[in-house]
Amino acid sequence: MAKNTENTEQLCERIVNDASRGVFKPLYLLMGEESYYPDKICQAIISNCISQDDKDFNETILYGTETSVEQVISCARRYPMMSDRQLVVLKEAQAMKGLEGLSVYCEAPLDSTVLVVLMHGAKLDKRTALYKAFIKNGIVVDSPGMRDYEIQGWIMTHFRSLGLDISPDAAALLGEYSGTDLVKIASETDKLTKSLPEGTTAISIGDIEKNVGISRQFSIFELNKALNYGKSTRALEIAARISSAAKFSMPAAVAMLFTNFQRILKYGILLSSRRVDSESKAKVLTGVNPYFYKEYENAARLYNTQKCISIISLLCDYDYFSKGGSPVTQDELFVELISKILNCQAGFIPVR
Structure with missing residues (x-):
């Protein structure tokens, strides 16, 4: 065949x-x-x-x-x-x-x-x-492995196949918790659907927090949002909380930050080209629900091309540090990383 x-x-x-x-x-x-x-x-x-x-x-x-x-x-x-x-x-x-x-x-x-x-x-x-x-x-x-940017869309499609609508932010939070493991996502979805009141047709972020046992308040999803809107105090608070958790994985967290700033970089370049339409946005923000486009528009204004390139370089350095390239603990490293992102200026950012 x-x-x-x-x-x-x-x-x-x-x-x-x-x-x-x-x-x-x-x-x-x-x-x-x-x-x-x-x-x-x-x-x-x-x-x-x-x-x-x-x-x-x-x-x-x-x-x-x-x-x-x-x-x-x-x-x-x-x-x-x-x-x-x-x-x-x-x-x-x-x-x-x-x-x-x-x-x-x-x-x-x-x-x-x-x-x-x-x-x-x-x-x-x-x-x-x-x-x-x-x-x-x-x-x-x-069956190839799923990419990070594909997960949110997969979750929304999976819920639709079950006759349920899940909000984009709820799908993003569930994706952050489960990673790219579809078996884990399906398992958490099964537990969630069994605990929902009869007749439920829509899943909110509150349903994910309540039934899956994760908090939107202190998550990489919310950290990226705080960074994208320039909320320094909030970003540092979230970074300190999530990095002190027992299951915290700095390489995984850095990977999600990398994806975020890579998208900001691409979106900023698109905006500067002045050829902004729904089709070009979808190509640049692959896997991102249009619900989040406004957030990336704001982030592109805060982080110009040079800042994004510098931050991406910084993330690569801290990914190395988190894998044994530094004597500092992961929680300290992560807060330090977020501080440097927030204080980023155009041009070269010195590493540790």
Whole structure:
């Protein structure tokens, strides 16, 4: 089968829908940096491929940490018992020694067997015979990691698929808390929806704070907002609070600040070109909801191009410091960083 041109989400939905209708391929290779879609597809196949009454005889779940290639091939070559098909699932396949040997079966799979190979945080080399066999005789799902700027949009789309509208600031806060881990976002969303009053259709930032257990008041989301509006006292207060938290990660915080100032830099350049329209804004502020455009307009006035370049350079230096390049504690480093950003003047900013 030729490799599919759909994006990962579209391909996932198609496979899940096919599974619900009892339509299966003989081979599935589910892999990639992001495990949300591979796991979702695998579960859909397990839920729909074999009836509950037949699972004891015609469903086999194996793990790469405790199974050999020979065992997988032996299971896959068995014929189903009193059924049209059997299901063999190999989880944690990236941990199996000699996985490439599975190509012997995948080059000529049985029509009566559905073989699912699930890899977490890993992928097959596309040059191998095994990968080519999956492409030819089945379906390959390669799920790439999400980028920071994609998360807010993904969250809003995910909530819409559940029949819920989530406000942009609520989506941004949930994204900050969960990072780019779609499995974690889906888990938090599930907990949130179960705790909402019946009939709820809109999710506010208050719902996120109450049910997910995070505070908007002291978050990188609010820190960026304070910096973008030039609120020095507020920014330093937030920096001190979040950097003293037990789970604080300065590299992660610096990465989010970097994204913010990179956007300000691009937006400022756009404004200076005097070619500002909705399309050009969307291109420059990739992944940013129009709800936040006003904030970036204000920030672009506060931080000119030279200031942004200097601050981005400063962030790179402090990223190094936070990873062991300084004897100072992370909380002290972070407050110092925010102070330097606030006091930034055009031109070179000296580092520590």
